Amino acid sequence: MSFIGRIPKDKVIEYFSQYVSYGKAKFFTKFGMDFVFGKREGIYVWDIDGKRELINCHCNGGVFNLGHRNPQIIQTLNQALYELDIGNHHLISEHKALLAKKLAELTPGNIKYTVFCVGGGEAVDLAIKIARAFTKRPKIISAVGGYHGHTGFALATGDEKYKKPFEPLAPEFYQVPFNDLSALEKAVDDKTAAVIFETVPATLGIYVPDKNFFKGVREICDRKGALMIIDEVQTGLGRTGKLWGIEHFGVVPDIMIIGKGLSGGIYPITATCFREELESVFHDDPFIHISTFGGAELGCVVAEKVLEISSSSDFLNHVNGLADFFAKELQRLKEKFSSIVESIRQLGLMMGIKMHNEFLGMMAPLACYQEGLLCVYANNDRSVLQFLPPLITTSEQAKEIIRRLERSLLLLSSEEFQKKIFQKVMES
Numbered sequence: 001m002s003f004i005g006r007i008p009k010d011k012v013i014e015y016f017s018q019y020v021s022y023g024k025a026k027f028f029t030k031f032g033m034d035f036v037f038g039k040r041e042g043i044y045v046w047d048i049d050g051k052r053e054l055i056n057c058h059c060n061g062g063v064f065n066l067g068h069r070n071p072q073i074i075q076t077l078n079q080a081l082y083e084l085d086i087g088n089h090h091l092i093s094e095h096k097a098l099l100a101k102k103l104a105e106l107t108p109g110n111i112k113y114t115v116f117c118v119g120g121g122e123a124v125d126l127a128i129k130i131a132r133a134f135t136k137r138p139k140i141i142s143a144v145g146g147y148h149g150h151t152g153f154a155l156a157t158g159d160e161k162y163k164k165p166f167e168p169l170a171p172e173f174y175q176v177p178f179n180d181l182s183a184l185e186k187a188v189d190d191k192t193a194a195v196i197f198e199t200v201p202a203t204l205g206i207y208v209p210d211k212n213f214f215k216g217v218r219e220i221c222d223r224k225g226a227l228m229i230i231d232e233v234q235t236g237l238g239r240t241g242k243l244w245g246i247e248h249f250g251v252v253p254d255i256m257i258i259g260k261g262l263s264g265g266i267y268p269i270t271a272t273c274f275r276e277e278l279e280s281v282f283h284d285d286p287f288i289h290i291s292t293f294g295g296a297e298l299g300c301v302v303a304e305k306v307l308e309i310s311s312s313s314d315f316l317n318h319v320n321g322l323a324d325f326f327a328k329e330l331q332r333l334k335e336k337f338s339s340i341v342e343s344i345r346q347l348g349l350m351m352g353i354k355m356h357n358e359f360l361g362m363m364a365p366l367a368c369y370q371e372g373l374l375c376v377y378a379n380n381d382r383s384v385l386q387f388l389p390p391l392i393t394t395s396e397q398a399k400e401i402i403r404r405l406e407r408s409l410l411l412l413s414s415e416e417f418q419k420k421i422f423q424k425v426m427e428s
């Protein structure tokens, strides 16, 4: 029996609209982007009706770093299914112990302990809990336009538009502009528990900070007794050409959050990793933080495999080779389509194409879709198209991605296409 196509596509859309999300169904059908994931393999996904094939350059922000249904991951999970299940979240676990040991070996500097979670937001919440409990201070500083998730404390770090409808939220959360050390200097004081930043804020439009930014953050945190939390949910696991994005900046955070790709695209698992000293917050009562599915044992073995693949030098060399190819090609496309493209943002395969305005940025995913690429714009800087191909893309496939992107930019430059989309927007 197949799990794909049990009901026709129009029924999927109808049920989704009636029972899951009316708004999302309306949005995607209106713009002709009513794609329903059917078959998926490697860098490709097919619409449920088989009529359209896309290359996934969204990758759910890194979930599909290793492509869809990576055979090594599937094989590991299949084998594990003969013996394992979720496990027990209170008891000592072989699989949590082994995965945490591996993370201690692979994470930067003196990061040693790991608590496992299910989603990225939950892992961010935990990082903030640890920071507050350890420092006994209330304030948390994050970046304007940054994004750390939809859960309690994670949501409180975010922008107003995500928070407003859900107020009142947790107090003592403040924002500063990203990449601005003097603003951070003013914001951090003796009440600050932690500063939290993404290494390269994705939702803010793949904003690569100055080379010395994180050294400055580390210095301010150390001087004022605040902890430095780095969110590697999107930048981790090889996306930037190093195993962790923060390695490009030569500093070690106190707490690091890993998510998305750790799942291998197959089994949700995330991690909050931190210095040994910080583990003391759980000494009096180790049951003060619990997560039933956090660190499910099947997820642990999947994550171990993901780390084994992503940390190999062959894999990282491959990512860097691809990054060089894309750097050259994106520069060429920027020059060719200078009427719509303003600049290219890139750290490894963490890439963004900044358009001249928000309208172009918001139309770009539709043009990409027409030409066979799945991409989205950055929600906190809508002039930027996020461009995140899977890290397992071959060099032949990379050429195909560029051909499709070139056709997409050509379409996006056409007045006829722009007018058509503009009309749809006006109708709403």
Ligand SMILES: Cc1ncc(COP(=O)(O)O)c(C=O)c1O
Pocket: 061, 118, 119, 120, 121, 122, 124, 147, 148, 149, 150, 198, 202, 231, 232, 233, 234, 259, 260
């Ligand atoms: C940088 C970053 N941090 C945290 C999260 C939250 O992760 P999740 O959606 O798994 O809760 C996201 C999700 O997009 C993210 O991009």
